[in-house]
Every structure is written in C-alpha cells, then in structure tokens.
Amino acid sequence: MNVWSQLSAAQQKALLARPAQQDQSALQARVQTIIDTVKENGDKALLDFNQQFDNNQSEQLIVPQNEIDNSPALLSTELKTAIEIAFNNITKFHQAQLPVTKTIETQPGVCCELRYQPIQAVGIYVPGGTAPLPSSVLMQGTLAKLSGAKTIVLATPVKGDMAINPAILYAAKLCGVTTLIKSGGAGVIAAMAFGTDSVPKVNKIFGPGNSYVTMAKQLVAQQATGVAIDMPAGPSEVLVIADEGANPTFVAADLLSQAEHGEDSQVVLVSNCETLINETKREIDAQLSTLSRKAIAQKALLNSPFILVDSIESAIKVSNQYGPEHLIVQTRNAADIVDKFYNVGSMFVGDYTPESAGDYASGTNHVLPTYGYSQVYSALNLMDFFRTYTVQTISQSGLAQLANSILPLAEAEGLDAHANAVSIRLQEAKL
Amino acid sequence: MNVWSQLSAAQQKALLARPAQQDQSALQARVQTIIDTVKENGDKALLDFNQQFDNNQSEQLIVPQNEIDNSPALLSTELKTAIEIAFNNITKFHQAQLPVTKTIETQPGVCCELRYQPIQAVGIYVPGGTAPLPSSVLMQGTLAKLSGAKTIVLATPVKGDMAINPAILYAAKLCGVTTLIKSGGAGVIAAMAFGTDSVPKVNKIFGPGNSYVTMAKQLVAQQATGVAIDMPAGPSEVLVIADEGANPTFVAADLLSQAEHGEDSQVVLVSNCETLINETKREIDAQLSTLSRKAIAQKALLNSPFILVDSIESAIKVSNQYGPEHLIVQTRNAADIVDKFYNVGSMFVGDYTPESAGDYASGTNHVLPTYGYSQVYSALNLMDFFRTYTVQTISQSGLAQLANSILPLAEAEGLDAHANAVSIRLQEAKL
Numbered sequence: 102m103n104v105w106s107q108l109s110a111a112q113q114k115a116l117l118a119r120p121a122q123q124d125q126s127a128l129q130a131r132v133q134t135i136i137d138t139v140k141e142n143g144d145k146a147l148l149d150f151n152q153q154f155d156n157n158q159s160e161q162l163i164v165p166q167n168e169i170d171n172s173p174a175l176l177s178t179e180l181k182t183a184i185e186i187a188f189n190n191i192t193k194f195h196q197a198q199l200p201v202t203k204t205i206e207t208q209p210g211v212c213c214e215l216r217y218q219p220i221q222a223v224g225i226y227v228p229g230g231t232a233p234l235p236s237s238v239l240m241q242g243t244l245a246k247l248s249g250a251k252t253i254v255l256a257t258p259v260k261g262d263m264a265i266n267p268a269i270l271y272a273a274k275l276c277g278v279t280t281l282i283k284s285g286g287a288g289v290i291a292a293m294a295f296g297t298d299s300v301p302k303v304n305k306i307f308g309p310g311n312s313y314v315t316m317a318k319q320l321v322a323q324q325a326t327g328v329a330i331d332m333p334a335g336p337s338e339v340l341v342i343a344d345e346g347a348n349p350t351f352v353a354a355d356l357l358s359q360a361e362h363g364e365d366s367q368v369v370l371v372s373n374c375e376t377l378i379n380e381t382k383r384e385i386d387a388q389l390s391t392l393s394r395k396a397i398a399q400k401a402l403l404n405s406p407f408i409l410v411d412s413i414e415s416a417i418k419v420s421n422q423y424g425p426e427h428l429i430v431q432t433r434n435a436a437d438i439v440d441k442f443y444n445v446g447s448m449f450v451g452d453y454t455p456e457s458a459g460d461y462a463s464g465t466n467h468v469l470p471t472y473g474y475s476q477v478y479s480a481l482n483l484m485d486f487f488r489t490y491t492v493q494t495i496s497q498s499g500l501a502q503l504a505n506s507i508l509p510l511a512e513a514e515g516l517d518a519h520a521n522a523v524s525i526r527l528q529e530a531k532l
Numbered sequence: 533m534n535v536w537s538q539l540s541a542a543q544q545k546a547l548l549a550r551p552a553q554q555d556q557s558a559l560q561a562r563v564q565t566i567i568d569t570v571k572e573n574g575d576k577a578l579l580d581f582n583q584q585f586d587n588n589q590s591e592q593l594i595v596p597q598n599e600i601d602n603s604p605a606l607l608s609t610e611l612k613t614a615i616e617i618a619f620n621n622i623t624k625f626h627q628a629q630l631p632v633t634k635t636i637e638t639q640p641g642v643c644c645e646l647r648y649q650p651i652q653a654v655g656i657y658v659p660g661g662t663a664p665l666p667s668s669v670l671m672q673g674t675l676a677k678l679s680g681a682k683t684i685v686l687a688t689p690v691k692g693d694m695a696i697n698p699a700i701l702y703a704a705k706l707c708g709v710t711t712l713i714k715s716g717g718a719g720v721i722a723a724m725a726f727g728t729d730s731v732p733k734v735n736k737i738f739g740p741g742n743s744y745v746t747m748a749k750q751l752v753a754q755q756a757t758g759v760a761i762d763m764p765a766g767p768s769e770v771l772v773i774a775d776e777g778a779n780p781t782f783v784a785a786d787l788l789s790q791a792e793h794g795e796d797s798q799v800v801l802v803s804n805c806e807t808l809i810n811e812t813k814r815e816i817d818a819q820l821s822t823l824s825r826k827a828i829a830q831k832a833l834l835n836s837p838f839i840l841v842d843s844i845e846s847a848i849k850v851s852n853q854y855g856p857e858h859l860i861v862q863t864r865n866a867a868d869i870v871d872k873f874y875n876v877g878s879m880f881v882g883d884y885t886p887e888s889a890g891d892y893a894s895g896t897n898h899v900l901p902t903y904g905y906s907q908v909y910s911a912l913n914l915m916d917f918f919r920t921y922t923v924q925t926i927s928q929s930g931l932a933q934l935a936n937s938i939l940p941l942a943e944a945e946g947l948d949a950h951a952n953a954v955s956i957r958l959q960e961a962k963l
Contacts, residue, residue, distance in 0.1 A: 119757075179940045186937035190638040197634050198646060205628050207621040207895035215629060218874050220908055232946035268944050304908040323750065323764075326550075327855070327907035333754075348960065354953040361949040392948045424758070439923055443649050447922045453961065454926040455953035462937035464638035465922040476758035477651055477735040479920040489910040491878045491896040492870055495885040506617035506893035509610045513699050515663035517823045518792040522785040522886035525819075529779065530884065 102378055105371075105410045105419065116406050117423045119335070119472050120365065125316065132316040136291040136324070143297035150288040155229070156261045157283070162299050164265060164281040172270035180268060184235055187462040188275045191243040194464030198483035199247065210499020214492040222252035222301060223486060224293035225278075226308030229258040229285055233266035236460065240467050240481070241307045242276025248486035252301050253278050254293055258285025286310075287317035294321035294328045307331040307468070307481075331485060335472025336365035339456060340425035342416045343381070345374035347431040351452060352377070353384035355429050358457055360398035360405070368405040369423065371416045378407050417441050426471035427456050444475045497530040533809055536802075536841045536850065547837050548854045550766070550903050551796065556747065563747040567722040567755070574728035581719040586660070587692045588714070593730050595696060595712040603701035611699060615666055618893040619706045622674040625895030629914035630678065641930020645923040653683035653732060654917060655724035656709075657739030660689040660716050664697035667891065671898050671912070672738045673707025679917035683732050684709050685724055689716025717741075718748035725752035725759045738762040738899070738912075762916060766903025767796035770887060771856035773847045774812070776805035778862040782883060783808070784815035786860050789888055791829035791836070799836040800854065802847045809838050848872050857902035858887050875906045928961040 103116055139146045144162055151157040173181055200217040207213055225241045227234055238255065245253045255278045259265055265283060273281055282289055282300055289300070290310075296302030304327055306318055318330040339359035343352045356368045372378050385402070389395050410416045413432055420428055424444035432438070435450045442448060446469030447459050459465045468481035479485075495503065504523050511520040534547055570577045575593055582588040604612055631648040638644055656672045658665050669686065676684045686709045690696055696714060704712055713720055713731055720731070721741075727733030735758055737749055749761040770790035774783045787799045803809050816833070820826050841847045844863055851859055855875035863869070866881045873879060877900030878890050890896045899912035910916075926934065935954050942951040 177940075179936075180944055183937040183940035183944075186934075187941065190642070190937075193638045194636050194644050194646075197636050203628050205625050205895065207624045211621070211889075211894050213625050213895045215625075215911075215913065221874070232944065234945055236941055236945065319754065326904040329905075329908045350956055350960075351953070354949065354956045357949040358947070358953045361947060388949070388952060391952075393946065394948065398949065436925065443652070445921050448924070450923060450925040453928050453931050453957055454924055455931075455957060457938055457942060457947075457950040457953045458642075458926055458931065458934055459922070459924055460938075460950060461941045462934050463642050463924050463926065464636065464644045465924055470919075473757040474760075475919075475921070477760045477919060479918075480646075480922050482646065482920050484915065484920075487910075488901075488906075488908060489913050489915075490876050490906070491890070491911050492881060493879070493885055493890055493894050493896055494867065494881040495889055495894065497884050500884045500886075500889065503617075503889055503893050506614040506621075507888055507891075509608075509614035510618065510667055510892045511888060513611055513614075513663065514665055514667065515824065516789070516792060516888075517825065518785065518788040518819070518829065519888040519891060521819060521822075522782070522789045522888045525781055525785045526884055526886060529781075 103406055103408045105408050105415060119367065120404060128312060128316050129320070132287045132313055132320060135287040136317060136320060139288050139291035139297070140295050144299050147284045147288050147292055147297065150286060151284055154286055155258050157259055159262065159283070162282055162284060164283060169270050169274045169281060172267045172274055175267035176271055181271065184239070184268065184271055184275070187236065187239050188243060190462055190464035191239055192247065195244050195247055195483045200484065200487060208499060208502055210496035211503060212494045215489055216492055217487045217489055219248040219250050220304050220486055220488055221250060222303040223250050224254040224256065224303035224306040226290065226306065226310055226314060227255065227257040227269065228310050229260065233269050235268040235272040236467065237309065238269055238272035238276060242273065242278060244481070244483050244486050246277045247483060250486060252303065254280045254282065254301055254303055256282040256284060256289040256293060259283050287313040290314055290317035290321060294325040303328070305329045309334055331468065331481065332470055332478045333474055335474065336367060337362045338367040338425055338471055339427040339429060340369040340371060340420055340423055341429045342413070342420060342432060343370065343372045343377055344413060344432040345377055346433045347377055348452060349377055349380035349384045352381045352431060353388055355455055357385060357388055357392065357398055358455065359427065360401035361392060361394040364397055364400040366401040368401065369425070370407045371410055371419050373410050373412055373416065375409055378409060413438065420445070424473050424475040426469045426475060429456060446470050446475045446480050498532055501527055501530060501532055534837050534839045536839050536846060547839070550798065551835060559743060559747050560751070563718045563744055563751060566718040567748060567751060570719050570722035570728070571726050575730050578715045578719050578723055578728065581717060582715055585717055586689050588690055590693065590714070593713055593715060595714060600701050600705050600712060603698045603705055606698035607702055612702065615670070615699065615702055615706070618667065618670050619674060621893055621895035622670055623678065626675050626678055626914045631915065631918060639930060639933055641927035642934060643925045647921055647923055648918045649921060650679040650681050651735050651917055651919055652681060653734040654681050655685040655687065655734035655737040657721065657737065657741055657745060658686065658688040658700065659741050660691060664700050666699040666703040667898065668740065669700055669703035669707060673703065673709060675912070675914050675917050677708045678914060681917060683734065685711045685713065685732055685734055687713040687715060687720040687724060690714050718744040721745055721748035721752060725756040734759070736760045740765055762899065762912065763901055763909045764905055766905065767798060768793045769798040769856055769902055770858040770860060771800040771802060771851055771854055772860045773844065773851060773863060774801065774803045774808055775844060775863040776808055777864045778808055779883060780808055780811035780815045783812045783862060784819055786886055788816060788819055788823065788829055789886065790858065791832035792823060792825040795828055795831040797832040799832065800856070801838045802841055802850050804841050804843055804847065806840055809840060844869065851876070855904050855906040857900045857906060860887060877901050877906045877911050929963055932958055932961060932963055
C-alpha cells in the first residue's frame, strides 16, 4: 500500500507512470517490409502471411455472404439474444449522436454552414486469439452502420483451418459488414489502406491489435493518401475509487476484470480507507483462484498500485493526474462528484455499475483512450465515422460588407490576389 | 486544356494526382535531433535555434503581457476593425458548435451519458515569413478561447531583432492567448509537446508550418504521451467549377488567389465551356502582371490542369474524385447542386463567394484538409478543441436485466472475471 500524502510530487508521478513502451525502430522496419509486400503482391501476399503467421492454408480470403447470413442458426439462443441486446443498446446510445447541419448567417448576406459527411469506406480490425471477440465487432460496426458508410470492411484472422466463429459472423451481419476478410496482422491493415483485388481500399481503419497491427496503422496513416486511423493504442487500465462503505468483493471483482485482459494491464485502487484496501486484497486472492486467466491477472497485479489517500477529494486529484481509460467510483457520494473528474475515457458511477457493463452491453463504447491519452483523445463516438466540411453562400451586399475585413487583412498579409478576388467582384456588383 | 471524356480512367487519375511528396527519412533524422536537443536543454535550445535559424539574438522567449495589451494602439483603425470583424464572425460560426451532454437511458435503469471536456492546454503554431499571419492566429485561437481551454500557447518566430507584428499581438489578445513564445520551427513544437521552464506542455498542437514543423508535429504525436496534432498538412489547393455564364474575370481572380500561396499550390479549373476556359486563361495573364507574388503564382500554374467536361454533372464527379481543399462553384445552378458534392474541405457557392471570404472573415475556418485528405479529415471545427468521454450509472434492476447480455458475451470471450463482476453483484442485489 502506498500512502499518497507521504510521497513527494516526483514519487507520486513515478507511482502513476505507465510502464515504458519498447523501442519501436526494429518493429517499424519489420512492419514496413510487410506493408511493402502487400503493396506489391496484393492478395497473394495476404494468403502467404495467413500461412506463415496463422498456419491457415486456405485459398479463401473473403467470407461468402451466405456464411454470414446463415450464422444465427449456429448460435445458442442465449448468445444470439446477448448479441442483439448489446447491438440495440449500442445503437440507441450512438444514434443520439447523429449530427445535423448547422447554418449560421454570420452577417447579413453571409450564410455559413457546417455539414457532415459519413466517411465513405471504413475498415474494422478484430484480433484473433483463443476466444472470439464479437463485442469488438459490435463496438465499431454498429457505428459504421449508423453513419451510413457505403463500404464496411471487417478483417479478422483465423488459426489453421478454423472457420470464423458464428458470434463474429452474426455481429458482422447485424452491422451490415460489406466485406469480411479472413486475414490478420500488419498485412491486412496494409491491404485495407492501399486496396487489393479482393480488399476494398478504405478511408479510415479502426480497431485494436498487437504491436504489429498498431505499428501498421501508424505507418499507413502517414503513407497512404486519405487514410486515417482511430486513435493510438496502449494496454488497458482501470482506476477504482472506493470509500469505507464500498463492498470489497465488488472492488476486487472490478480490479480482476481488468487484470485478466493482459499481463500489461494496469489496475489502480485509490481509497481513503485502509481497511477497505486490505479487505480488497484478501478478496482478490479468494476470487483469483477460480479464474481461468489467473496467471495473466496475477502478473498484471504486480504492476498495480494500491493507494491510500486522505480524502475522496484527494482521490479525485489522483484520478485526474493519472487520466484512466476506465474509472469506477464506488463512494457514497459518487453521483455528487461526477463533474469533478476529467481526463477519463469512460466512468462507472456507483456500486452496481461494473466496467463489464460498458465493455459489452450498456450502450457506451468500449474503445477508449488509454496510456494517458485520455488527456486529449476521445472515447470512440459516432463523429469518428463522420467528417465535417463547410459551405458558404455570400450575396453581393454581404461581400461588400465583408470587404471591410478581407481587404485590410489581405493587404497586411501581402496577398494581392486575395484582395483582387473581392475588389474585382465589387466593381461588377449591383449594390 | 484537357478534354476529360477523351482520357482513359488511368489518364484521368494521373491528371488529378497531387505532386509526389519527397522522401522524408533524411528530414526525419534532422528533426529528431532538434526534438532531442529541446528535450535535453529546454529554453536554452530554443534560444540557440532562434539565433541559428532566425538570426534572432534576443534572450527573451516569452512576450510580456503588456506588449500584448498595448497592441491595439499600434494598429491602423482599418486593420483593427478588420481583425475584429473576422474575430466576431469566426466566433459566431463556431459558437454554434458548442457541445452539450447527451443523456440516454438505453434500458430501464441503465443511464448513459456522452460528455465533453475542453482540451486543457493547446498550442498554436503560426509561421513567420515575409508578412505576418493574423488570420492564422484567429482561425485557431478563437476556437481555443470558445472551448474554455485553460492554457493557450501561441508560438511564432521573428527574424533578427524584429518585434512581433502588432496584428499578431492583437489577434492573440482577442483570443486570450496565455503564453506567447517568440520561437519557430521544429524546436518550439518539441517545447510545446514536452514542456520547458518557460513553455507549458500542451495536449494538442495546431497550425501550419514548413516541412520541419510538419515532421516535428508527426513525431511528437507519436513520442509525447497525451499529445495530439490537428491534421496532416499538404500544399493548398482549389478546384473551380464554372459554366458558360460564369465571369472569367472572377474565375481568374479565384485561381490566382490560390496560386499566389506557394509554388506548390494546385489550382484546377473544370468547365463545360471551352470559351470560358480560354477567356479565363487570358484574364489570368492580364491579372498576373499586377501581382507582387507573380513569380510564385506563375510557377504554381504550371502544375495546374484546366479540364473541359461534357456537363456540370461530370464536373461534380471530377471534384468528388479529386477531393479539393477549397471548391468554388460558379454555375447558374450552384445552389441546386450543393448536396451532390462530397470529399471537400470548404465549398464556396455562387459568383459572389470568393475563397478569400473564407480565408479571412466570413466565419468558416480556413484550416482545411488538403492533398486528398478531404476523404477522411474534417475542416477544423470546435470539436477539435474538445474530447468526449462517457459516464454511466446503473441501478440494481438495470444490471440484472443487462446481465442477459453481459454474461453470455463474457463467457463466449472467455473472460471469467468480467462475468464475476456482474454475478457477484447480483448475489447482493435487493431485487
């Protein structure tokens, strides 16, 4: 246990520091080679990488539409319903974010509009691994569907000769995925950025992945014209604030649900109650023993500070300084202090609001800024699937009035032709 | 003149291709050295770079507040008014974009909010050069002020022993700039990203610049925790669509007002009328002779295609394929076809709506995606100065209902502790 008030500012900063990221230059060179190979050999390169990295010998890159359409029959009723509830709640929450054109007449005769365009073609990456991740499809695909994107590409790897899990297929079906690619890693990121015979070129690539995928996203965002990415990736993290009235069983369960994500996950407990901290530790030990991912969670807990503060006010300051991806507030006054937090990805208020609700089903997005990026990046939201542009229409008299601003500024900036474009028009205007 | 219908698809694509960007690896190494020097030596490095790059020997990095406060007295009434009109219109247009919290009850007892936080500390870069750029201060600073950012840093270089131009100072005053740094280039970008004794660390860096500045922004966005940048930069460009009724004098003036920006500017004229194209060329020659930046504009025009199309419908397709930063539509049916355009940064509709109105004073932003990025990046808007996060509060019965989605999904994804965090709570819930 770390007693916050006994630490110097430098010690406090060190306690909240994320683990340093590795030197990326060797990784960058390897990933660049993969990208260049896909640019040169297209689909053939993807098939080669499928063999090499996933022992997948299949010649089939694109999942046929009938496999997607038939997926519901392969699911248990329970899992099918679970996917539908999540899809409906995510839709409700994000539908409220649909933008509308804003029209402002800034001066008489000067009509300015802010308009929104769905990004035409989006790519969504969903990692493979030991278990399928239908929630990852839903958290991105639902937004793509709502935006009205014309092309929704989903890429996910399969191991050996496995089929894509029907939960993934059904989530893809609900989200209106237009192309589903069986391929993973940096190669398929390059394929979506530059296009191949089978893979449509997209304008923006979303989704989590390993270090190869993350590096590939960064590189193609710099190298492919008109391609953007969602946000920088980092290990997942949670900060829990709990007071003396909190239930240590709940607190322990929340810390473990973050710790089981990966060995590099960070979990932080901040409390004004030493007893709560000690009881939570005992509860963690008790709950750990039943978890299938016990070893992963244990490793993650090694990096994870438990901090004793003087007051909940002090806990708020710790959270704002750390900037957690997930913040869970289990204090008696939780509802009253919500407005005091900033630099947070997603906040869970009260004893009965576990992070796993937001991870799956409440409707909020689980794609969130982590690793300190909550100071500046947003939780994934519907605007990430739109772009804004402006439209203006000016009348002759509107332009004559505006000339009082344009002409002196153009002169000050030494841009004659900018001034000419106005004065030539005013010579012709019927005012 | 290029006749669009006589070109193959490949020739059309080549005609609309932007000039290739140079290999960036040598530049990257040079800029990284500058960044590392600033990280190590702080203010001292900035002063050294001021000497080295700008022949500025002054020991003063930060402009005293009284210089900013006294700036109006140094301006002509005309220029002061011009700045104020622009500031007021930019404020009006962007104020309408102020976000409000959205609260959605996705299921009974499941309350989800989307909230907005101003980015706390922002940095704005304004290039130096032969003339001051007060418009660049206004187009970024007004938004920072509207957002409620606590720290607004403005950085701009000065040559030799010059003072900062009073038009820049006055624009900074109107925008509530909190720190004004006299320093330019990659060094000051690094200073804003990492912080020095004099320069506050910021969370997001905005603004145009030369290739060093652009590279520095890219590198710090990858290397500094919690630092983002506005958008990728590229040469400025305009596409003008004009029909037989357009005024070739206006069209020529608009093309030249883009061409004078820089030798790498691109201007494209698309028309369904050969006579209009020929008359515009003659008008360009006539207007060119009077411009102080004639040599720059002439060079830019060498890269710039004039395209004859069969119809305005075809012109719309050319524009959507090119994706122009600025689009000017001078056709008789301009108002009717606005909705048919996409992939555009800012659109100017009708004969009396020159680009220079939006560059300076109408209220729309002049920081726009270029070089094909209008497929995916937005015109600078107020949301670029905010981040979004979510807050949720779930009741005991709300969680019990949501469990029907969370538990099967957690099981499918093999995440036991995610399920535990719900089921442990439901054991205690009073339902």
